[in-house]
Amino acid sequence: MLLSVENLHAQVADEPEKAILKGLNLNVKPGEVHAIMGPNGAGKSTLSSVLAGREDYEVTAGTVSLSGEDLLELSAEERARKGVFLAFQYPVEIPGVSNKLFMQTAVNAIRDEQGLPALDMFDFDTYAQSKIDLLKMPKNLLDRSVNVGFSGGEKKRNDIFQMALLEPKLCILDETDSGLDIDAMKVVANGVNSLRSSDRSFIVVTHYQRLLDYIKPDFVHVLFDGQIIQSGGFELVHELEEKGYDDLIQAHQQQQTQK
Amino acid sequence: MSETTQYQEINDLLSKNSGYKEGFFTQTVVDTFAKGLNEDVVRAISAKKNEPQWMLDFRLKAFAHWKTLEEPHWAKASYDPIDYQDYSYYSAPECNSCSSDCPTGNKGMSMEMDPEVAKAFSSLGVPVNGEGSAQKANIAVDAIFDSVSVSTTKREELEELGIIFCSFSEAVHDHPELVQQYLGTVVPYHDNYFAALNSAVASDGTFVYIPEGVRSPIDLSTYFRINEAKTGQFERTILIADKNSYVSYLEGCSAPVRDSYQLHAAVVEVIVHENAEVKYSTVQNWYPGDDNCEGGILNFVTKRGICEGAHAKLSWTQAETGSAITWKYPSCILKGDHSIGEFYSVALTNRRQQADTGTKMIHIGKNTRSTIISKGLSAGKSDNTYRGLVRILPSAEGARNFTQCDSMLIGDQCGAHTFPYIEVENASAKMEHEATTSRIGEDQLFYCQQRGISEQDAISMIVNGFCKDVFSELPLEFAQEAEELLAISLEGSVG
Ligand SMILES: Nc1ncnc2c1ncn2[C@@H]1O[C@H](COP(=O)(O)OP(=O)(O)OP(=O)(O)O)[C@@H](O)[C@H]1O
Numbered sequence: 001m002l003l004s005v006e007n008l009h010a011q012v013a014d015e016p017e018k019a020i021l022k023g024l025n026l027n028v029k030p031g032e033v034h035a036i037m038g039p040n041g042a043g044k045s046t047l048s049s050v051l052a053g054r055e056d057y058e059v060t061a062g063t064v065s066l067s068g069e070d071l072l073e074l075s076a077e078e079r080a081r082k083g084v085f086l087a088f089q090y091p092v093e094i095p096g097v098s099n100k101l102f103m104q105t106a107v108n109a110i111r112d113e114q115g116l117p118a119l120d121m122f123d124f125d126t127y128a129q130s131k132i133d134l135l136k137m138p139k140n141l142l143d144r145s146v147n148v149g150f151s152g153g154e155k156k157r158n159d160i161f162q163m164a165l166l167e168p169k170l171c172i173l174d175e176t177d178s179g180l181d182i183d184a185m186k187v188v189a190n191g192v193n194s195l196r197s198s199d200r201s202f203i204v205v206t207h208y209q210r211l212l213d214y215i216k217p218d219f220v221h222v223l224f225d226g227q228i229i230q231s232g233g234f235e236l237v238h239e240l241e242e243k244g245y246d247d248l249i250q251a252h253q254q255q256q257t258q259k
Numbered sequence: 260m261s262e263t264t265q266y267q268e269i270n271d272l273l274s275k276n277s278g279y280k281e282g283f284f285t286q287t288v289v290d291t292f293a294k295g296l297n298e299d300v301v302r303a304i305s306a307k308k309n310e311p312q313w314m315l316d317f318r319l320k321a322f323a324h325w326k327t328l329e330e331p332h333w334a335k336a337s338y339d340p341i342d343y344q345d346y347s348y349y350s351a352p353e354c355n356s357c358s359s360d361c362p363t364g365n366k367g368m369s370m371e372m373d374p375e376v377a378k379a380f381s382s383l384g385v386p387v388n389g390e391g392s393a394q395k396a397n398i399a400v401d402a403i404f405d406s407v408s409v410s411t412t413k414r415e416e417l418e419e420l421g422i423i424f425c426s427f428s429e430a431v432h433d434h435p436e437l438v439q440q441y442l443g444t445v446v447p448y449h450d451n452y453f454a455a456l457n458s459a460v461a462s463d464g465t466f467v468y469i470p471e472g473v474r475s476p477i478d479l480s481t482y483f484r485i486n487e488a489k490t491g492q493f494e495r496t497i498l499i500a501d502k503n504s505y506v507s508y509l510e511g512c513s514a515p516v517r518d519s520y521q522l523h524a525a526v527v528e529v530i531v532h533e534n535a536e537v538k539y540s541t542v543q544n545w546y547p548g549d550d551n552c553e554g555g556i557l558n559f560v561t562k563r564g565i566c567e568g569a570h571a572k573l574s575w576t577q578a579e580t581g582s583a584i585t586w587k588y589p590s591c592i593l594k595g596d597h598s599i600g601e602f603y604s605v606a607l608t609n610r611r612q613q614a615d616t617g618t619k620m621i622h623i624g625k626n627t628r629s630t631i632i633s634k635g636l637s638a639g640k641s642d643n644t645y646r647g648l649v650r651i652l653p654s655a656e657g658a659r660n661f662t663q664c665d666s667m668l669i670g671d672q673c674g675a676h677t678f679p680y681i682e683v684e685n686a687s688a689k690m691e692h693e694a695t696t697s698r699i700g701e702d703q704l705f706y707c708q709q710r711g712i713s714e715q716d717a718i719s720m721i722v723n724g725f726c727k728d729v730f731s732e733l734p735l736e737f738a739q740e741a742e743e744l745l746a747i748s749l750e751g752s753v754g
């Protein structure tokens with residue numbers, strides 16, 4: 001098992017009364033692609049943040065392990081170095097810092113963890129160019145400041161580009177499709193598909209069928225009120241697209257009150 | 260006067276303050292005046308340096324005036340009144356100071372340097388033996404240790420071009436006409452409290468003269484180091500660029516770790532004649548004190564230059580990371596028509612440091628232009644103030660100013676303040692002012708950390724990005740040093 005989440009409870013660190021994740025379970029094997037869907041406010045981004053180690057959230061119960069190692073013990077940067085990658089719902093701008101310096105620093109931090117020598121400017125350039133070609137990214141991507149002045153679509157592409165450079169084990173994409181036009185969405189899907197391999201897993205958070213049509217996830221989960229209330233194969237996507245979440249949610253709520 | 264050998268009580272202090280890497284102390288036989296300040300001390304300093312009467316007169320006049328002044332406390336930096344009697348006003352490594360049987364005055368430079376002093380400078384990366392490392396070979400260095408200049412390298416090479424680059428004390432003896440012509444013309448002894456004090460007790464400093472039509476082929480540089488405890492450093496620097504000349508001058512500073520405030524009150528006067536250009540760069544890394552900024556350097560500096568002639572250009576570039584308190588406004592008087600003044604500044608404060616810094620651009624000549632780019636970074640519990648004045652006099656037809664003041668806050672216990680004063684007395688002036696305040700956000704840090712970048716690296720990357728416009732104005736190796744300094748100074752600033 002690459003990732004195993006058991007009975008995860010989490011809340012906003014400053015607001016102890018407000019539970020967001022309420023007993024969430026999820027298992028991801030190497031090479032699998034899991035889609036997570038669910039209505040607004042269900043806790044999808046919170047799950048992504050908790051897995052990535054954001055300190056705004058406090059885990060109150062449950063366990064998370066990555067290849068058998070307790071993930072919750074690790075800081076955000078340690079998790080990243082062990083291969084957890086999060087493509088952000090809202091990628092952050094860093095004025096004055098070039099994408100190149102940013103990514104060279106990140107790549108070398110991860111290489112260091114793996115016991116590999118650092119890439120100098122030239123080696124990094126060659127390496128980055130190969131990824132730019134692979135993903136059909138604009139050539140000047142490296143020279144610009146991190147996400148500054150990027151359109152919404154460009155920011156998300158940039159995150160996919162970073163993912164390609166860092167070659168993570170577990171890629172979490174939080175609504176990477178929202179705000180993308182069809183062509184850009186294809187670029188993202190193409191990015192995910194070309195990075196897919198037997199030792200890399202994906203968790204793709206999305207509201208729409210379209211991205212999933214390109215990516216074809218192995219599993220689909222519905223997240224509601226901090227729990228996964230339904231899991232299935234790719235066919236679940238179409239069911240949801242047709243019927244919406246209402247039936248599922250009602251069934252779930254009935255179950256809850258019966259307890 | 261007392262001759263003392265210093266012992267290593269300091270080492271205990273050092274271990275307490277390992278963050279400041281320039282914080283070692285040099286053991287050397289020193290010649291230090293007893294603490295205290297009165298007219299006799301002023302006379303004694305002058306006598307120690309075998310100064311001519313005019314120089315003594317200048318000192319005495321300044322001292323008499325200083326006694327009538329009150330210590331200024333208008334800056335945003337607050338400090339307890341200083342006990343001026345608790346400082347020593349002269350300290351020199353022994354084999355370098357002039358004994359009374361040295362009639363020709365301060366010829367310390369030609370003597371062997373105290374090996375301990377040489378070692379101190381070399382561990383700071385300052386090439387005082389002329390041969391230096393290959394990397395710094397293209398630079399001439401004047402190294403100032405407490406009150407005296409101990410070495411000036413590459414002199415012959417410069418002399419061939421007619422460039423004078425020597426200690427201030429030497430200049431008083433060897434080039435009295437030049438010193439008399441310019442001393443106190445840009446910063447008069449009565450200019451302000453600390454300038455008056457400096458004029459009275461000036462220890463040493465650097466003197467630079469670039470003759471007409473000469474472009475200095477190498478960067479000239481002074482490295483200041485305060486070593487003795489409870490010693491004030493009052494250096495006086497005069498830099499003159501004659502017509503059509505050019506020079507790039509660099510200044511670096513450090514001091515060992517102490518448990519009481521050390522006082523540094525320098526005066527710098529720059530005179531730029533017609534068509535000449537001076538680039539004046541400073542990287543200031545005086546000891547900021549312990550975690551509460553106890554015992555750091557009090558840095559009260561008056562730096563001012565005048566663009567005398569038409570098309571003269573003066574650029575101040577500074578990276579200020581040290582000192583407990585900094586009070587400093589490098590200024591340009593733009594007298595010549597079409598003259599240009601520039602001020603590029605990065606001031607970083609951490610812990611309880613206080614910096615009140617900025618510039619004054621006084622436009623007198625026609626079509627004069629000034630550019631101010633100030634980047635203030637505050638971390639910890641520090642306070643960082645930009646205070647600037649742009650003044651357009653009635654004569655300054657067609658004057659232009661561009662000012663950009665950016666502040667960045669790191670954490671939520673620090674302060675950033677901006678006081679831009681603008682006085683325009685000529686309607687043809689064009690003024691532009693931009694200001695931003697930002698905070699290194701949790702979001703930015705998390706974004707970096709999620710990519711595997713450590714918090715420290717993330718901060719230094721973000722900060723250096725913020726300071727880029729200023730660092731690009733610094734000579735290359737200075738820019739690198741400044742970046743490293745920022746990283747060191749920011750250690751432990753978050754979390
Ligand atoms: N830092 C926070 N402070 C306060 N409330 C929060 C915080 N983060 C999340 N929440 C709340 O937790 C709930 C889940 O939010 P989350 O962003 O995880 O939902 P989501 O499933 O990603 O929604 P969307 O589909 O709109 O992106 C919401 O009610 C949200 O308001």
Ligand SMILES: [Mg+2]
Nearest residue numbers: 044045089175
């Ligand atoms: Mg979300």
